[in-house]
Amino acid sequence: MDTIGHFIGGKRVAGQSGRTADVFNPATGEASSTVALANGADLQAAVDAAREAQPKWAATNPQRRARVFFKFVELINTHMDELAALLSSEHGKTIEDSKGDIVRGMEVAEFVCGIPHLQKGEFTEGAGPGIDMYSMRQPLGIGAGITPFNFPAMIPMWMFAPAIAAGNAFILKPSERDPSVPMRLAELMMEAGLPAGILNVINGDKEAVDGILDHPDISGVSFVGSTPIARYVYGRAANNGKRVQTFGGAKNHMIVMPDADMAKAADALMGAGYGSAGERCMAISVAVPVGEETADRLVAALAPKIESLKIGPYTDPATDMGPVVTKAAQERINALVEKGIEQGAELVIDGRGFKLQGYENGYFVGGTLFDRVTPDMDIYREEIFGPVLSVVRAKTYEDAIDLPMKHEYGNGVAIFTRDGDAARDFASRINVGMVGINVPIPTPLAYHSFGGWKASSFGDLNQHGTDSIKFWTRTKTVTSRWPSGIKDGAEFSMPTMK
Structure with missing residues (x-):
């Protein structure tokens, strides 16, 4: 059987841990392949690749970042049948349902083609005497996503598309039950023009998850799964100073x-x-x-x-x-x-x-x-x-x-x-x-946000829509004054706009 490794630095690589798990065809109950389970060395290799590539990507103007996603959407449409068959073979859902899974993820990739507008800051001229004030939305650095088995195309794209469009590098840890489509999506992102190291995929289990939650160079984490694990991920990641959103169970x-x-x-x-x-x-x-x-x-x-x-x-x-x-x-x-x-x-x-x-x-x-x-x-x-x-x-x-x-x-x-x-x-x-x-499954479209209340969601920003851009960026506010507006002498009281 083939062994599915990881996708690090722009290419598929073998795992270093020596541990693997079987991937099954749910219709037959037979193992179709094995998947490598990442250890700390695998995660560190992904972080190293992301850290090296991210500064240059963040400095790339947003129009050029958007062009990668325009091409990515085109490639998904070209490879739709291939992706759907691959997804169904590991998940078990019908081909048409798999195509729906892919399309709902692709719609978020379409949404972030508008990143030049979505990532704009604000500007106030004359906020005070000779003072201008403006804000910038800048990427967090390295983000990570931990995704479930039930939507192996949609939810990874919900996470990595806005994160990468906003200038971050991204490490995806998909479900080890159906890992092939996330790996293929990473290859298509490279074909679309994404620089090596910006999107990395590590396959694994709890060891990989805990490594992500504890790694000091990962600044933001998004998770979808059961509520008990969502609570665990939220608490551990937040305790380590990360920005975190987790989405749990439902009834x-x-x-x-x-x-x-x-x-x-x-x-x-x-x-x-x-x-x-x-x-x-x-x-x-x-x-x-x-x-x-x-x-x-x-x-x-x-x-x-x-x-x-x-x-x-x-x-x-x-x-x-x-x-x-x-x-x-x-x-x-x-x-x-x-x-x-x-x-x-x-x-x-x-x-x-x-x-x-x-x-x-x-x-x-x-x-x-x-x-x-x-x-x-x-x-x-x-x-x-x-x-x-x-x-x-x-x-x-x-x-x-x-x-x-x-x-x-x-x-x-x-x-x-x-x-x-x-x-x-x-x-x-x-x-x-x-x-x-009169709509039984009210899943919002990509330009609105997705997220539940109560024990279904932890964190104050949702997936996709404008919330996703806010989550994967942080605001920097600049107050500027040039010499013509500066008074002589030191001022010791709190500055105000009197």
Whole structure:
């Protein structure tokens, strides 16, 4: 089997640790390659390459930095089929879903083509007698990103595109479960004209993560993963004086009002709950119909759609939903389904034990539906990260809105209704970071920011949009006065603008 190493100083290199991990095809359960797991020497080589290259890149005018991303976008479009097949082979999601993963990342690369405008500072002429004042947004230096398995193209681009466009060098630590696409993206950035050393990729596990969090030359860290690890990364990186943003878990609710178009609501839940086998931080995992009649209609609409889901490998173009990423993920999902039954939820559709001829060892979980779930159950409280949808029946709109308001996570939420007053009230009151009105997965476009509230996010600046440029730069403010405006004699009191 091939061994995937690291990408340091503009080229692929072998790992120095001697440690590796298997990379699996989730549809077959077979190892397709191995990946090197970085140690301190590998990380130091990436830091050395970044430190050498970054000053010259930061001094490159923003128009020239933007041109790299114009070319990068062109190359992604050229290599779309190749990238999607590579992504699907290691993650398991369908080809069309993989293309969506790539495109949503590419849109951030398109956004940062506007870096000449995005990185502009401010200027005030005549701020005081003979005094001008201006600000500059300057890069942090070396940034790092630690990304999850579920979006191996999108989330790395969400991180490295704004960081690099703003003049930083960047070290990416992708998931060791599906490392091939991040490596390929680094090669395409080089082909687009990025200088060697500005984007480095080190593959690895906790040893690599801790090395990034502790390294004194890395100034900023971005992370996406589970909430416990997000807390850990935030605390350790911040304690080491780094700028840090971390994004954690989610339990996204979709409220279905009695006046909603039930067919459209059911279709929305199918895509949002079962797309990518539920392995999305913005997946809808809780449906909240208001009123018993609404709940009965919704469950009746969902059940046949779930039973007819086409589940299979990414190589089948008719597939709606592929496998989950690992055997461990499959086992955890099945265990939570069993827990839901034990705690009294009504199992309407059972996806456990799904087997596909020719792919008996694949990590498949069929679409699963629970009804009459209550907030004290594990399947409601925990992020399952699989194709499991829970229906929590609410008596009133106030009862419905109370559920996401009280949940520890606050990533995404949606409401389906024809009532503009209800929608406006919902958007205003809900304490969740991203809100959909008749939109089941309200992931913002690249020029708005992405980020949740409560235990879904730590740090005060979000991903992409203008927040990303603020995160990867720091403001320097200059106050200048030339000799014609300087009075003779020393001034000992606090300067003011009297």
